[in-house]
Amino acid sequence: MRSCACCRASTAQGPSPNSTGRWESDDFLRSALPRRTAMPRSLEDVIQEHIDADKTQLPIFDGTGARVQEILSGDDFEVAEIEELISSDPALTTGVLRMANSSVFGGLEKVAGVHQAIVRLGARQVANLVLMIGVKKQVQIQDPGLHQLVSELWRHSVSAAVGAEWLARRLKRADLASEAFVAGLLHDVGKLFLLRVVDDIQATDKKFRPEHSLVFEMLDSWHTSHGKTLIEKWNLPDDYGRVVALHHADEYEDDDTLLLLVRLVDATCHRLGIGLNADTSIDPAASAEAHLLRVNPVLAAELEIHVEDALNVA
Numbered sequence: 448m449r450s451c452a453c454c455r456a457s458t459a460q461g462p463s464p465n466s467t468g469r470w471e472s473d474d475f476l477r478s479a480l481p482r483r484t485a486m487p488r489s490l491e492d493v494i495q496e497h498i499d500a501d502k503t504q505l506p507i508f509d510g511t512g513a514r515v516q517e518i519l520s521g522d523d524f525e526v527a528e529i530e531e532l533i534s535s536d537p538a539l540t541t542g543v544l545r546m547a548n549s550s551v552f553g554g555l556e557k558v559a560g561v562h563q564a565i566v567r568l569g570a571r572q573v574a575n576l577v578l579m580i581g582v583k584k585q586v587q588i589q590d591p592g593l594h595q596l597v598s599e600l601w602r603h604s605v606s607a608a609v610g611a612e613w614l615a616r617r618l619k620r621a622d623l624a625s626e627a628f629v630a631g632l633l634h635d636v637g638k639l640f641l642l643r644v645v646d647d648i649q650a651t652d653k654k655f656r657p658e659h660s661l662v663f664e665m666l667d668s669w670h671t672s673h674g675k676t677l678i679e680k681w682n683l684p685d686d687y688g689r690v691v692a693l694h695h696a697d698e699y700e701d702d703d704t705l706l707l708l709v710r711l712v713d714a715t716c717h718r719l720g721i722g723l724n725a726d727t728s729i730d731p732a733a734s735a736e737a738h739l740l741r742v743n744p745v746l747a748a749e750l751e752i753h754v755e756d757a758l759n760v761a
Contacts, residue, residue, distance in 0.1 A: 490657045490665060494644055498673070503644045505585055505636075507681045511536045512581040519574050526570055533561045533577065542580040543573060546760050551609055551753075575612075575628045579605065582632065586639045588646045592659070596723065597642055600635060602761040603722030607631035609757035610712040614750055618740060620704060627708050630690040633683075634709050637674025637691065638666045638723070666723070671695060701739055711736040715747070715754050 497503065508516060511532055518524045518532075533539055540561055547564040548557055552572070558564045565573050583601060588594040611631035615624040645662060648655045671692050678688040690709050693699050699706055711731055716722050718729040731737055732747035742750070 490661045493648065493655065493657075494641070494665065494669075497644055497648055503640070503647045505640050505643055505677060507585070507677075507683075508578070508581050511539055512577050515574050515577050519571060524570070526565055529570055529573070530561045530565060533573070539577060539580055543576050546576050546579075547573075549760050551756050551760050571625045572628075575608075575625060575632075578629065579608065579632055582636070582639075586643060588642060590646050590649055593642050593646050593649075596662075597639060599721075599723055600638055600642070602758055603716050604632050604635055604639075605761040606716050606719075606721050606754045606757040607634060607709065607712050609760070610715060610750060610754040611708045613753045614708055614712060614740075614742070617746065617749070618742075623705055623708070626684075626686060626705055629683075630687055630705055630709050631712055633674070633678065633687055634691055634694050634713065635670060635674065635722075636677055637670030637672070640673055640677055641666055641669060663723070704740070707736045707740050711740060711742065712750065712754065715750055719751060719755060721754065721758070 514532055515529055518528055533543060543561060543564055544558055546552055547568055552568060558567060561573075568576075582604075586597055586601065588597045608628045608631035611627035612624045615621065615627040620627075642662075645657065671694070674691040675688045678691055686705055689703070690706050693703075693706055694710055694713055699710075711734065714729050714731045714734060714736070717724050717726045718731060719725075720727065731750075732742065732744040736742075737747060
């Protein structure tokens with residue numbers, strides 16, 4: 448059994464802003480959710496009935512994103528076809544170029560078009576950016592309080608994606624870099640889905656206003672199982688489902704590098720106050736994950752810098 452810095456973080460206080468702009472306690476975010484009287488039925492019952500009825504849909508890709516992934520799934524693909532698909536969607540083009548020109552993705556010279564972005568970043572990296580843009584589009588929330596939670600979760604997801612990819616490359620595991628990005632991006636997708644469910648129910652049932660403490664408890668307790676179910680529904684590789692299911696688990700395989708990368712970066716995000724479960728007492732460099740990956744304190748400090756830089760594209 449391994450010591451899990453991420454698990455300790457999941458039971459910690461969530462984020463609220465301090466003078467530096469970081470989130471170090473959950474008072475602000477918790478207060479963003481309306482305080483209401485308890486529901487006659489349990490929150491668990493209401494949420495589960497809604498999910499069982501398949502009333503909330505969270506498609507990972509829109510039409511363009513799905514087609515890009517389909518093209519890349521083949522061994523032989525034409526870059527020009529990917530370029531044409533992305534260029535046909537103005538919002539997607541704008542998003543890809545914004546990220547390609549950011550310091551996070553090594554933009555030293557300005558990229559003016561999709562073709563240049565693909566040349567600089569590679570087709571698979573651009574496809575990951577398309578994925579990121581698509582997921583963000585699908586997690587829009589109407590309720591102001593819930594929207595605040597989703598915004599902070601999104602910051603955490605993007606930072607985890609960028610951090611996991613960077614760490615994979617830094618550890619000379621470039622073969623895992625693209626997978627690490629996707630795994631980091633999706634590891635908490637269960638939380639995003641559950642917040643969408645709550646938002647959808649509130650939109651149709653004005654009496655449904657669960658206590659904010661119950662919402663936080665639900666997110667912590669259910670997000671791994673529902674996240675894994677989403678990965679399966681989307682027909683994504685089993686590796687991603689495993690990461691989603693086990694990124695807080697006490698027991699895991701010592702040689703599961705993809706999972707170790709995400710767990711370590713997840714803990715780093717919590718240490719920095721990025722996400723809903725800030726815990727500045729965490730020392731990722733002293734964790735079992737860092738030991739197994741051979742991440743020393745210097746490299747852990749470098750990782751923190753890259754994780755914080757990722758907020759520029761969140």
